[in-house]
Amino acid sequence: MCRIMATHKRILRALRRGPARRNLFGPVDREQLHVEYQAALQKDLEEASRRWGFDFISDKPLESDDFKWEGVPGAKVPLLYRSCMHDLGQAGGQRAAEAAVKPKGGRVGSPQSEKENIPCSPERCENDLENLEKTPERRENTGLKRKQTNITDFYQAKRRVVWMPPKSGE
Amino acid sequence: MELLCLEMDTIIRARPDPNLLCDDRVLQSLLTIEERFLPQYSYFKGVQKDIQPFMRRMVATWMLEVCEEQKCEEEVFPLAMNYLDRFLAVVPTKKCNLQLLGAVCMFLASKLKETRPLTAEKLCIYTDNSIRPQELLEWELVVLGKLKWNLAAVTPNDFIEHIVRRLPLPEDKLALIRKHVQTFIALCATDFTFAMYPPSMIATGSVGAAICGLQLDSADQSQWGDSLTDLLAKITNTEVDVLKECQEQIERVLMSSLREGRQQQQQQQTQRGPSGKGLDELDQSSTPTDVRDVNL
Numbered sequence: 231m232c233r234i235m236a237t238h239k240r241i242l243r244a245l246r247r248g249p250a251r252r253n254l255f256g257p258v259d260r261e262q263l264h265v266e267y268q269a270a271l272q273k274d275l276e277e278a279s280r281r282w283g284f285d286f287i288s289d290k291p292l293e294s295d296d297f298k299w300e301g302v303p304g305a306k307v308p309l310l311y312r313s314c315m316h317d318l319g320q321a322g323g324q325r326a327a328e329a330a331v332k333p334k335g336g337r338v339g340s341p342q343s344e345k346e347n348i349p350c351s352p353e354r355c356e357n358d359l360e361n362l363e364k365t366p367e368r369r370e371n372t373g374l375k376r377k378q379t380n381i382t383d384f385y386q387a388k389r390r391v392v393w394m395p396p397k398s399g400e
Numbered sequence: 401m402e403l404l405c406l407e408m409d410t411i412i413r414a415r416p417d418p419n420l421l422c423d424d425r426v427l428q429s430l431l432t433i434e435e436r437f438l439p440q441y442s443y444f445k446g447v448q449k450d451i452q453p454f455m456r457r458m459v460a461t462w463m464l465e466v467c468e469e470q471k472c473e474e475e476v477f478p479l480a481m482n483y484l485d486r487f488l489a490v491v492p493t494k495k496c497n498l499q500l501l502g503a504v505c506m507f508l509a510s511k512l513k514e515t516r517p518l519t520a521e522k523l524c525i526y527t528d529n530s531i532r533p534q535e536l537l538e539w540e541l542v543v544l545g546k547l548k549w550n551l552a553a554v555t556p557n558d559f560i561e562h563i564v565r566r567l568p569l570p571e572d573k574l575a576l577i578r579k580h581v582q583t584f585i586a587l588c589a590t591d592f593t594f595a596m597y598p599p600s601m602i603a604t605g606s607v608g609a610a611i612c613g614l615q616l617d618s619a620d621q622s623q624w625g626d627s628l629t630d631l632l633a634k635i636t637n638t639e640v641d642v643l644k645e646c647q648e649q650i651e652r653v654l655m656s657s658l659r660e661g662r663q664q665q666q667q668q669q670t671q672r673g674p675s676g677k678g679l680d681e682l683d684q685s686s687t688p689t690d691v692r693d694v695n696l
Contacts, residue, residue, distance in 0.1 A: 250465040254458055254459060255458075256496060263535060274542070
């Protein structure tokens with residue numbers, strides 16, 4: 231049994247390489263990194279535009295066989311789409327609301343495989359990142375918690391009118 | 401009247417749910433969907449020009465150390481490696497950006513699995529500030545896009561309980577066996593050989609290796625009926641030969657890791673001299689292998 235204990239001590243040693251805080255592959259070219267990031271986002275955005283038939287940069291529908299887009303006033307979209315969750319300030323929230331449109335008819339994406347996400351446009355993300363730079367601390371008591379969404383944000387609450395058997399004890 | 405706050409700095413975990421662990425449908429579903437989350441290509445043969453297998457090992461080892469030092473949940477590291485491999489299978493990446501990618505993958509996996517996830521700042525410090533939180537967050541978005549936001553990948557860790565509870569193992573050894581299995585799974589995640597294997601096979605092979613390693617299989621041969629490997633193979637519908645090969649591979653990786661560790665240890669000893677504190681540091685290891693604290 232001692233042999234086994236020793237073995238496992240050695241596995242750990244084998245996996246360790248001095249202090250965990252270290253730079254592995256030399257300096258990072260920041261400018262190049264940023265260029266690549268912009269390019270990657272741009273590419274994602276173009277793919278999403280093709281996929282959804284919608285130009286996400288100018289917030290305009292594109293000619294597309296798959297989707298027909300229809301504008302909806304900001305006040306009519308569910309709460310979730312109205313305010314931005316990072317407390318971006320009025321401008322950001324407003325913008326998100328104006329941008330919301332809903333697909334009408336058209337192809338319904340196959341349920342599991344093809345639901346791709348729409349990346350933000352680069353400008354919009356820049357704003358986000360300013361605010362996100364501090365990730366929440368573990369013990370921090372954040373007052374910025376997002377409001378819990380209720381099912382009634384999406385559906386109107388109605389009193390139940392069908393007859394229900396009285397609960398026991400009533 | 402006095403008000404007491406009994407909230408503590410402990411991480412609250414859900415108890416093991418028998419509805420999930422004792423229902424065969426859960427294991428069957430895991431086996432059905434696991435292949436969806438495998439990297440599509442052996443990327444060193446095509447997509448990647450600048451990075452090589454040994455660099456993946458370097459970044460993986462670093463990630464494992466960070467996860468250990470931060471006492472992350474066990475599945476964070478294997479999950480992060482799954483993201484890393486899936487990203488590398490589709491995006492040609494420069495070696496100088498590999499550590500950034502590793503940090504992003506830990507960031508995502510930690511957020512998915514932990515109640516108190518790793519922060520961007522902390523991860524940047526672990527890269528010795530070679531990257532900034534801003535960059536980490538930017539690339540998080542890129543990685544998410546490439547993974548199509550499919551983050552809830554199946555990992556070998558998801559299978560441990562399902563396998564272990566179907567084996568006739570002594571109750572008092574279960575905790576120890578789990579630890580060993582977790583260690584083997586982590587070891588497999590550092591080695592590219594296993595990157596394309598289904599998680600269920602890695603889990604089954606690791607359980608086999610753990611039981612053999614602890615010599616629980618030889619203690620009482622009669623209780624196993626069929627051999628251990630046959631039983632294991634049945635649980636996860638793996639072919640016996642394939643499983644045997646996998647288990648042997650795990651044992652080989654283990655041996656070579658141990659050999660490497662021994663060499664490094666000797667090097668450090670000669671570099672630092674007998675009074676160096678290198679060995680003490682190495683001994684203060686945390687998860688996943690504080691097995692030596694367990695009374696054998």
